[in-house]
Amino acid sequence: MTDDVTRQLEAILLIVDEPQSLVSLATAVGAPVAAVRQAVEALVEDYDGLAGGPRRGFELREVGGGWRIYVRAEHDALVSEFVNAQTPSRLSQAALETLAVIAYKQPVTRGQVASIRAVNVDSVVRTLLGRGLIAEQFTDAETGAIHYGTTDQLLVQLGINSLDELPPISPLLDDGADGFDDETLR
Known part of the structure; x- marks a missing residue:
């Protein structure tokens, strides 16, 4: 057995x-x-x-x-180079959305990202890890969940020095007031 x-x-x-x-x-x-x-x-x-x-x-x-x-x-550099060489240069829409969630909410678990996006993100997270755009930051001692964050490679790809240079997210989001008249909002 x-x-x-x-x-x-x-x-x-x-x-x-x-x-x-x-x-x-x-x-x-x-x-x-x-x-x-x-x-x-x-x-x-x-x-x-x-x-x-x-x-x-x-x-x-x-x-x-x-x-x-x-x-x-001792094989990390070799594997990373291989994976990056095998990976097409463009990210899918799903990868971009997942990357945005991680960039704005980090450190964040895969489950939290999946909850926000309302889809399974396992393969997308593997892709982002493989490209070196995100990395495991730490593992929660109680739950065992891995928390992810962005890497310096993402900053290089975006041409920025810090995540502080990302545009604020709130102006891009709908406040939910569409369809309500002024009386309803009071």
């Missing part, structure tokens, strides 16, 4: 965007937490080359009370 659990965990960990707790992983694979803990430890050893195999270019790391696969630090 341990090999099956290990393979199942590996499959799940390859696709998750946020660190997953042992309880969450145990629920996903239908195994006891102790078996999941043992399988996670085996994966860490395997990826680190401690189980007799090669040290991998990625690692399984515990962050914010959960587990997630990350690129090893």
Whole structure:
């Protein structure tokens, strides 16, 4: 059973965007937490080359009370360069809207952005992370939610020195008064 659990965990960990707790992983694979803990430890050893195999270019790391696969630090620059070279230069409307929410509301979680935009933003956040326009700022110790903020790369792309140079958002928003006459507003 341990090999099956290990393979199942590996499959799940390859696709998750946020660190997953042992309880969450145990629920996903239908195994006891102790078996999941043992399988996670085996994966860490395997990826680190401690189980007799090669040290991998990625690692399984515990962050914010959960587990997630990350690129090893020594490969960050290479992977970032590769991703940026593979990415088209234009952002989609969804990416621009998500980036605007993050820029004006940061630090903000993916769930908060999704709530504001009223759509799932997982793939858009991955795109923005891949392009280096946003970054993980910190993980909430209580919820495990990752908070995102913009990067200096965004400032360079926009040709500004600070987010303070962004236009104020409130003049761009409708105040909701359209359709009401002056009597109704009093």
